[in-house]
Amino acid sequence: MKQFKIDNTDKRIISQIQDKLNNKTKPIGSLGKLENIVSRVCLIQQTLSPELNNPHILVFAADHGITQENVSKYPSEVTHQMVLNFLQEGAAINVFCRQNDITLKVIDAGINADVYNTPKLIHQKMGKGTRNFAKEPAMTVDECSLAIQLGATVTQQIFQKGSNIVGFGEMGIGNTSSAAVLMHKFTNLPLNECVGKGTGLDAEQMQHKLQVLQKAVNHYPDIKDPLEIVATFGGFEIAQMCGAMLQAAENKMCLLIDGFIATAALLSASQFYPAILDYCLFCHQSAENGHKYMLHHLKADPRILNLDLRLGEGTGCALAYPIIQSSVNFMNEMASFQSAGVSTEKTDN
Ligand SMILES: O=C(O)c1ccc[n+]([C@@H]2O[C@H](COP(=O)([O-])O)[C@@H](O)[C@H]2O)c1
Numbered sequence: 001m002k003q004f005k006i007d008n009t010d011k012r013i014i015s016q017i018q019d020k021l022n023n024k025t026k027p028i029g030s031l032g033k034l035e036n037i038v039s040r041v042c043l044i045q046q047t048l049s050p051e052l053n054n055p056h057i058l059v060f061a062a063d064h065g066i067t068q069e070n071v072s073k074y075p076s077e078v079t080h081q082m083v084l085n086f087l088q089e090g091a092a093i094n095v096f097c098r099q100n101d102i103t104l105k106v107i108d109a110g111i112n113a114d115v116y117n118t119p120k121l122i123h124q125k126m127g128k129g130t131r132n133f134a135k136e137p138a139m140t141v142d143e144c145s146l147a148i149q150l151g152a153t154v155t156q157q158i159f160q161k162g163s164n165i166v167g168f169g170e171m172g173i174g175n176t177s178s179a180a181v182l183m184h185k186f187t188n189l190p191l192n193e194c195v196g197k198g199t200g201l202d203a204e205q206m207q208h209k210l211q212v213l214q215k216a217v218n219h220y221p222d223i224k225d226p227l228e229i230v231a232t233f234g235g236f237e238i239a240q241m242c243g244a245m246l247q248a249a250e251n252k253m254c255l256l257i258d259g260f261i262a263t264a265a266l267l268s269a270s271q272f273y274p275a276i277l278d279y280c281l282f283c284h285q286s287a288e289n290g291h292k293y294m295l296h297h298l299k300a301d302p303r304i305l306n307l308d309l310r311l312g313e314g315t316g317c318a319l320a321y322p323i324i325q326s327s328v329n330f331m332n333e334m335a336s337f338q339s340a341g342v343s344t345e346k347t348d349n
């Protein structure tokens with residue numbers, strides 16, 4: 001697997017960050033989680049005057065062999081159809097990116113159809129969907145390594161265009177099944193806490209999904225190596241996203257983490273390089289059942305939004321972005337007690 005160089009952020013400037021926050025014209029701590037968000041951005045950028053430049057959202061799309069087991073409410077074709085919708089600017093993620101001036105790129109990591117070329121599309125298809133991991137590993141370890149490497153190149157392209165903040169989204173019918181098993185393998189939480197309704201299964205259908213996934217997990221009792229786990233149960237979009245995230249952390253960019261599947265990609269990436277977590281902003285807590293437990297496992301705090309979203313596509317990242325902008329702007333633009341001549345405490349008289 002490609003090697004990355006990812007260091008923990010240098011915490012020595014924390015006291016200067018805290019002093020600057022405390023000198024802003026507000027009661028100490030009163031901007032709540034905005035203060036935690038900008039502190040993290042300052043640590044990533046090693047500055048007291050952070051900047052958000054050329055924000056991007058990368059949506060990785062691929063199909064999943066596990067859909068043959070009837071684990072999603074929607075047919076596989078929706079992956080391709082929604083990608084066409086992204087390219088035609090009609091999806092939720094297009095709306096929110098337009099609203100917030102975020103550049104959107106869509107990556108064909110392994111869709112089960114040929115997608116036409118447009119400037120928005122990055123073509124790095126690994127195949128026409130993974131194999132069915134209920135029957136055989138979703139991909140080989142070599143395919144998984146290649147996916148990680150290809151994902152990294154996408155981040156490199158936008159970094160070279162001056163981007164220092166990137167959100168990760170995905171589109172792939174069946175991918176909550178992959179994400180649930182990755183979560184189970186990497187957190188050791190019981191599988192039933194990791195499995196959820198995805199695109200909208202009812203209770204009975206969810207029971208079927210749980211049974212399918214439990215049987216699949218039982219097929220491979222001995223795998224412990226993280227790369228082998230991602231290869232066996234992952235998806236092409238999850239593996240590419242994992243590589244893209246690792247490259248973003250190496251580049252000291254801010255990583256915007258979306259919902260259940262994107263967080264499973266991050267959880268996978270953190271098995272290789274735990275320091276990646278220092279570079280993440282957790283944009284929202286999804287309504288998908290396992291997400292809150294996965295975020296807790298990752299000590300993900302703050303969780304910027306809690307809007308019961310369960311769409312994916314990077315929508316949580318695009319929605320959280322203006323809040324992150326507000327946190328950076330107050331750090332840079334708000335007056336201090338000294339500059340505004342505001343008293344910091346009562347004087348005796
Ligand atoms: O981001 C989330 O938390 C999220 C939760 C549930 C579903 N999704 C989206 O729904 C699709 C996967 O759901 P499913 O039921 O086909 O496994 C995939 O395209 C994801 O983007 C996304």
Ligand SMILES: Cc1cc2nc[nH]c2cc1C
Nearest residue numbers: 074078082199311312313
């Ligand atoms: C319509 C639709 C849109 C999506 N966007 C992300 N996952 C999705 C799943 C479905 C089914």
